[in-house]
Amino acid sequence: MSTIGTAELELAFSSSMGLQDGDHVSYGPQMPDTPGTPSLLFSTPLLARVGLSFNTAFKIVVCASCGIAWKPMKIVGHLKKAHQIQIKKRDEEEIMSLIHIHGITDDTPIATPMPKLAPVELIKVHEDGYCCNICDYCCRNIRTFDNHWSTNHRNIHTAHSDRFHKGDMQTFFDPVPIRFFEVSTYLQHIPIGSPFDIYMKNELPKQPAFQPTIPLKEREIPPFLHVTQWHTHLADYVTDQNKRLALRDIVQLPKGLNNNDLHGVVIKYMQDVCKKASELAYQLRCLLMECPR
Numbered sequence: 001m002s003t004i005g006t007a008e009l010e011l012a013f014s015s016s017m018g019l020q021d022g023d024h025v026s027y028g029p030q031m032p033d034t035p036g037t038p039s040l041l042f043s044t045p046l047l048a049r050v051g052l053s054f055n056t057a058f059k060i061v062v063c064a065s066c067g068i069a070w071k072p073m074k075i076v077g078h079l080k081k082a083h084q085i086q087i088k089k090r091d092e093e094e095i096m097s098l099i100h101i102h103g104i105t106d107d108t109p110i111a112t113p114m115p116k117l118a119p120v121e122l123i124k125v126h127e128d129g130y131c132c133n134i135c136d137y138c139c140r141n142i143r144t145f146d147n148h149w150s151t152n153h154r155n156i157h158t159a160h161s162d163r164f165h166k167g168d169m170q171t172f173f174d175p176v177p178i179r180f181f182e183v184s185t186y187l188q189h190i191p192i193g194s195p196f197d198i199y200m201k202n203e204l205p206k207q208p209a210f211q212p213t214i215p216l217k218e219r220e221i222p223p224f225l226h227v228t229q230w231h232t233h234l235a236d237y238v239t240d241q242n243k244r245l246a247l248r249d250i251v252q253l254p255k256g257l258n259n260n261d262l263h264g265v266v267i268k269y270m271q272d273v274c275k276k277a278s279e280l281a282y283q284l285r286c287l288l289m290e291c292p293r
Contacts, residue, residue: 041121042102046094050085053122054098059108060172061099067124069172071106072099110172112179117200118187120170129169131182133162138169138180162241189267194274 041062042054051064052075060069063078070078076092079085087095099105115136119125130145131138134153139145149163169180190197215221215231225231237243277285 046091050079054102058110059104061104062122064122067122068174072104073106112181115182116184119183119185123170125185126169128166129180130164131167132164138182
């Protein structure tokens with residue numbers, strides 16, 4: 001892949017992309033609201049009645065009403081106190097037995113997903129969080145972020161606005177201990193195991209940090225760029241980080257699209273296009289990838 005090809009991918013994804021507490025896992029469960037999309041949640045009629053689900057990937061008990069996880073020994077008390085749910089003794093014993101069968105304990109190490117993957121099912125999404133541009137730290141207010149920067153990155157001198165970006169984030173346990181991780185809500189409709197899903201989870205994290213460059217010689221320019229001339233139109237953005245950030249802001253998806261009827265129509269259209277494309281013959285798909293002649 002040429003350097004400018006990497007730049008195009010980076011621009012596209014950047015507006016998207018013995019465990020210890022705080023370790024990462026290389027997959028992100030999807031929201032189970034798309035037909036045919038598998039879920040990593042386990043439930044039973046009893047668990048559904050009291051509003052609980054088990055996440056089999058992260059080994060957590062999720063209260064659907066709160067959108068957060070709870071330690072097993074506290075979950076029954078939480079249901080009774082916070083949601084006034086009356087639980088019989090035998091139902092409480094069955095819940096604890098199911099928790100034990102799935103290997104969930106108060107001491108179970110909890111790993112967090114890699115940043116910018118799809119939201120974890122049923123966990124509440126916090127919008128407009130402050131996400132560090134140096135590491136994967138996230139928080140809900142600017143003062144907390146400034147404390148993080150002064151503690152961990154004080155030797156890095158950069159403009160205040162270049163230290164973070166706004167993003168959606170989740171946390172398993174709230175209020176304590178809080179460890180937010182950034183998520184990409186627009187990936188929640190991507191089916192698990194699809195080529196894009198596999199690339200985002202397995203290949204994108206392996207890519208080196210993006211170093212924008214521009215082709216210097218004629219033979220370095222890919223055929224597609226010869227047609228579009230993007231490398232000349234975007235030449236000023238290669239050396240100016242503020243211009244690149246402003247360009248990304250233009251294509252950033254607005255908040256609240258999930259509640260918009262047009263958004264649903266567009267998503268359905270894109271899913272239909274993806275399905276039809278996957279059914280094309282291999283030779284035709286190869287032809288579509290080539291520059292028009």
